[in-house]
Amino acid sequence: MALPSTISAARAMAEGLPTQLIHEGVKEYPKPEAVKFTYGTAGVRTKGAILESVCYRIALISALRSKKLGGKTVGLMVTASHNPEEDNGLKAVDARGEMLESSWESHCTAAVNATNADELIAALETLISTAKINLSTPASVVYGHDTRPTCPALCKALASGLAAMGANIIDAGLKTTPQLHYLVKALNTKGTPDAYGEPTEEGYYAKLSAAYISLVSKFPPTSSPLIVDCANGVGAAALIGLKKHIGEQYLLIKAQRTDTKTPGALNSGCGADYVKTNQRLPSGYEKESSLAPGERMCSFDGDADRIVFYYLRGPASQPDSFRLLDGDKIASLAADYIVELVKKAGVELEVGCVQTAYANGSSTKYLQQRVPVTCTPTGVKHLHAAAERYDVGVYFEANGHGTVLFSESAQRTIKEAEPSSPAAEDALSQLSALVELINQTVGDAISDMLLVEVILRSRQWGAEDWDGAYEDLPNKLLKVTVKDRFAFKTEDAERKLISPVGLQAKIDNEVAKYKGARSFVRASGTEDAVRVYAECALAPELDKLATAVARLVQETDV
Ligand code: G16
Numbered sequence: 001m002a003l004p005s006t007i008s009a010a011r012a013m014a015e016g017l018p019t020q021l022i023h024e025g026v027k028e029y030p031k032p033e034a035v036k037f038t039y040g041t042a043g044v045r046t047k048g049a050i051l052e053s054v055c056y057r058i059a060l061i062s063a064l065r066s067k068k069l070g071g072k073t074v075g076l077m078v079t080a081s082h083n084p085e086e087d088n089g090l091k092a093v094d095a096r097g098e099m100l101e102s103s104w105e106s107h108c109t110a111a112v113n114a115t116n117a118d119e120l121i122a123a124l125e126t127l128i129s130t131a132k133i134n135l136s137t138p139a140s141v142v143y144g145h146d147t148r149p150t151c152p153a154l155c156k157a158l159a160s161g162l163a164a165m166g167a168n169i170i171d172a173g174l175k176t177t178p179q180l181h182y183l184v185k186a187l188n189t190k191g192t193p194d195a196y197g198e199p200t201e202e203g204y205y206a207k208l209s210a211a212y213i214s215l216v217s218k219f220p221p222t223s224s225p226l227i228v229d230c231a232n233g234v235g236a237a238a239l240i241g242l243k244k245h246i247g248e249q250y251l252l253i254k255a256q257r258t259d260t261k262t263p264g265a266l267n268s269g270c271g272a273d274y275v276k277t278n279q280r281l282p283s284g285y286e287k288e289s290s291l292a293p294g295e296r297m298c299s300f301d302g303d304a305d306r307i308v309f310y311y312l313r314g315p316a317s318q319p320d321s322f323r324l325l326d327g328d329k330i331a332s333l334a335a336d337y338i339v340e341l342v343k344k345a346g347v348e349l350e351v352g353c354v355q356t357a358y359a360n361g362s363s364t365k366y367l368q369q370r371v372p373v374t375c376t377p378t379g380v381k382h383l384h385a386a387a388e389r390y391d392v393g394v395y396f397e398a399n400g401h402g403t404v405l406f407s408e409s410a411q412r413t414i415k416e417a418e419p420s421s422p423a424a425e426d427a428l429s430q431l432s433a434l435v436e437l438i439n440q441t442v443g444d445a446i447s448d449m450l451l452v453e454v455i456l457r458s459r460q461w462g463a464e465d466w467d468g469a470y471e472d473l474p475n476k477l478l479k480v481t482v483k484d485r486f487a488f489k490t491e492d493a494e495r496k497l498i499s500p501v502g503l504q505a506k507i508d509n510e511v512a513k514y515k516g517a518r519s520f521v522r523a524s525g526t527e528d529a530v531r532v533y534a535e536c537a538l539a540p541e542l543d544k545l546a547t548a549v550a551r552l553v554q555e556t557d558v
Pocket residue numbers: 041042080081082083301305306378379380397399401523524525526527531
């Protein structure tokens with residue numbers, strides 16, 4: 001189908017939905033039969049080969065979202081992040097660079113499951129009347145994609161949906177998810193007093209690198225390189241871009257797993273999810289590199305919105321040598337550092353931390369002794385919203401997805417405060433630079449990597465010093481395949497199952513057998529599986545507990 005001219009489609013929009021074009025689009029991108037899509041934790045995610053109809057339809061909704069927001073640019077990112085290469089997905093980004101407003105998710109789910117064009121048009125009309133959308137308002141949508149082989153076809157379907165709606169289309173090409181979020185915010189704030197940065201990929205690197213260099217330049221450099229596992233994904237390209245802006249005297253990076261061409265390589269045996277879930281080095285690292293004990297290493301995920309760090313305490317061959325510095329450890333490092341700067345600066349700002357049920361019990365205890373801590377369900381949108389309630393909200397999922405939010409009033413306080421001493425002046429200027437360094441739209445592996453480097457450099461710490469904050473409780477994450485994961489419903493920030501009825505009581509009975517134990521079960525929003533998390537005080541008991549809970553899930557077999 002040839003793309004309709006944007007001007008004629010825009011004219012048609014003034015009169016109502018472009019129904020004829022939508023009929024043509026649905027014919028070209030039919031919904032696969034017997035598939036139920038869900039717009040969940042991270043948009044829609046499934047096998048890339050069956051997603052064209054989803055892309056076409058979510059594009060229509062994105063154009064409506066932009067109209068609802070008075071023509072501001074919204075974003076679409078084609079990625080399946082940490083999932084295997086054959087998967088793909090689509091996440092929608094709102095005008096301030098945050099995740100799509102949650103009340104629109106059910107409309108997305110209705111639209112992607114409509115079996116024909118009439119049903120789709122009805123779903124769109126329901127949205128238009130519920131959200132009171134003025135169709136004559138212009139629309140603008142920017143989209144990007146990761147390195148997956150299914151991306152070109154999905155982007156084509158997406159562009160077709162946007163053109164049908166007469167939207168202004170900005171094709172940002174290959175991007176990390178956080179770069180796309182950055183672009184949305186930068187495009188919408190350009191030329192205003194809140195300008196977030198140049199709305200280009202170069203602008204993104206320029207902003208981050210200028211802040212990073214200003215923060216680290218007064219501290220002695222670290223001589224050892226930071227070894228970065230790029231998950232064979234788009235993060236590899238972003239790291240090359242970043243290195244052009246940050247000289248080796250400021251950050252010595254050794255990029256690994258940068259192969260974006262070999263089929264099947266993405267996230268395979270590497271990447272943040274592999275390292276965090278298996279609590280081990282990326283596969284093959286031991287053989288390839290002479291990894292010196294204490295050397296800092298980190299892994300991005302497939303779209304570079306998560307990061308975990310790690311190091312070896314002794315030789316790679318030695319059991320227990322591997323030490324993980326995950327999202328919880330990053331949150332603790334960042335919260336401590338910011339609290340200290342706020343105190344030194346002499347300003348009144350409440351620093352708080354947001355975690356999920358996956359946060360290691362030791363990290364929660366450590367943080368609660370220092371700052372207020374909130375627990376939310378999994379998913380950036382939940383953590384982000386909770387973090388916005390603090391002046392400075394540090395939010396991280398244990399899997400390495402997170403960032404720090406400085407509220408508008410906190411930013412004003414930092415900018416306008418009169419320092420009472422040279423030390424306070426220095427702390428204020430560091431806080432100002434942090435506001436620039438941290439990608440406040442969403443978790444960002446590159447920005448978080450730089451944040452950790454800044455803190456370690458300013459403290460003159462190695463990985464082992466950072467690791468010393470607290471000792472993780474032994475923990476394990478398992479995946480269980482069930483007939484219907486949606487039958488597993490939770491409450492209390494996912495810490496308790498309410499369905500299937502009776503399963504939680506059985507889990508509680510099992511947990512009670514172990515010292516200092518905790519376990520919960522929830523349906524994944526990104527994979528067709530139920531996740532089981534278990535932690536306990538005594539390492540030898542952990543496998544038994546995790547396996548017993550996983551068995552209970554399997555036996556329930558709904
Ligand atoms: C997405 C979400 C994260 C979530 C992760 C796993 O990350 O953005 O908030 O922690 O999925 O979710 P689940 O356990 O529901 O599968 P990503 O990096 O895959 O986009």
